[in-house]
Amino acid sequence: MKLIALTFLPAINAFTTSGFRSITSHEARSSPMAVSSSTGKKSQMDLAADFESTSPSEVTQDQAEVVLVGCGAPNRGMGWYHAVQMLEGRCPSASLDYIIEPWFLGPGATSPGGPEFNEWAETIKSEHKTTFLSSVDDLPPADKPRVALISGRTADNPRLLGECIAKGCKCIYLEKPGAPTVKELEEMKAEAEEAGIEVLMGYNKVSLIYNSKKRLCVQPVLMLQRCMVQLCIFFVLKNVCKYVRKTREFAETVPGSHVTFVSNNAYENTPESLGECFERNAEGMLKNMAIHELALLVSFYDVTVENIESVTADKEFSSMQTLKGPSGKEFTDFDKIKFTIKTKTGKEVSVQADRCGGTDSYATVSDASGEELFRYWMPDEEDKKNVQALQTKYPTAMPYFFTQDPDYVTVKERVAKHTVTGDEAEGVATIGVAVETLRVAEYLTPTLMEQLQ
Known part of the structure; x- marks a missing residue:
């Protein structure tokens, strides 16, 4: 499966897979959230501690086709660091097949960061099977479950979301904040729902999770009172x-x-x-x-x-x-x-x-x-x-990449695995949470x- 990277603003929605419908904005803003425990036995802190120690499951067969949209400059762009983690094989369910970088592969080729990006791209092309493109429109038809990781400029996200949907993305991983405005993010959410595409968010401090019975529930650890359906919220990282x-x-x-x-x-x-x-x-x-x-x-x-x-x-x-x-x-x-x-x-x-x-x-x-x-x-x-x-391996990279390094790996792996197997992406927030935030x-x-x- 290939992963497509794009950067999106957070938005609020409920999963639509497994037969669960999306909540309306009116419901999200007026109805209290029902709260239930997935075990009925452990305390909220026990449940958080249990989840804290979990790690992504490894995939033994297929991988998601990942399309990274918006890579950015080496050592500075969040998309670049996402790419590095996948190219190093740290996300076993993700195959980084395409990197789309409109700026550095276009008018910004000679701008600050452009020469460094293109030098890095040549190295990656010689060592991996990753294809570099300047536009989402240049993507060929997907032959495997395709996920887009949008990590570009926030202002471009509404357009990029639509382009990724048109190119057969089964799932979209949207980096924060998702869109410049609430209005645009809500429109993106509606567009994805109409197309039957799931949008998951790159929030690494609050996330959604489903229990083993496929029932949405809320762990008392995270109290989100905006949803009418029972959402299961937990710490992902x-x-x-x-x-x-x-x-x-x-x-x-x-x-x-x-x-x-x-x-x-x-x-x-x-x-x-x-x-x-x-x-x-x-x-x-x-x-x-x-x-x-x-x-x-x-x-x-x-x-x-x-x-x-x-x-x-x-x-x-x-x-x-x-x-x-x-x-x-x-x-x-x-x-x-x-x-x-x-x-x-x-x-x-x-x-x-x-x-x-x-x-x-x-x-x-x-x-x-x-x-x-x-x-x-x-x-x-x-x-x-x-x-x-x-820090020793990447001495000039942005320091915050390293403090949250394991978290980024966990979220990408769970999104990619979900795209391939259909299993719930445990601990990953939906676009609905992003909207309210x-x-x-x-x-x-x-x-x-x-x-x-």
Whole structure:
């Protein structure tokens, strides 16, 4: 099976395979979610711990035909790192047969990153059976189950989704955030549903899972109240599972506890570095870097646009700048932001994101007086050995690739295996979750910008 890579914004939907219908936006926004346990015996934390230790099953026969759409520059593009993992054979159910890169194989061939990409492409073509194309339209008919991995520019995703559907993709793996706007993401969701195509999301902190009886259920670990059907939500990735599970587990032992999720990138704190970041991620920090944290808030803390009572920016920490990107155009975004959300149902939680904060992310638990009692890092000590090995192997690559390396492998393997065998893609979120998360991001961005002016 071949995998097609494309980058998409998160959206909300329920699986339509195995006879389950998609929920409507009205249902998703007005109906409480039914909650049930898949075992009826273990606690929510026991269930999370069990799932944390699972790994993808290896395939002994067929592979999915993977089409990666939007590779990006070597050592910088998320699509490039997806390709590296598959070419190294770390996703046994995925055969990376096609890489589609419209920019570097077209008008951007001599632009920054272009020569490096084309040199890398020549090496890959000589060592593997991967075909490089400049357009989805150039794909031949699929002769095996085909999955597209969309990891390109967010603004291109609505068009790329339609093109991939037209080229016979059975399943689409859409990288966050999925689309520039909620409206576009909802339209993409509807287009895929009409074509009978499943869209799974590259969220590596919150995911959906089906139990062995093919019944949708909700593990209490992740409470998502937006769906009318019974969704089974769980942690898909080992690092993230530990990072979130251990934090929430400790918070439950502290009366009046307050959780803060902290996400860091390692860009240089210069106008040139941040300007390039702002232009390349033009959808903005909350739709890009911090989208995973917002998905956690939607899933665990009842955060929805309708249920937000207040959002307050930490003005002392936060910073917003207007900078020129490589094109000369100006972009306004947060280079760092911290805010606290209070919900109408009594929940309170904080998020902190810093483009220049370093390579590691973490979560903290404070007591009612504000004293920090607990901090858990991602990666933890157990995972740092893998990070160090990858840093040695790819010394100029983006640091965040390495901290989440096992997570990326797990999601791709499960999506590819699902495409081949029809087995449920355990722990992988649907486009439906992405829609609700993007709604929150669109609400928060202007609200926080106004507070910082």
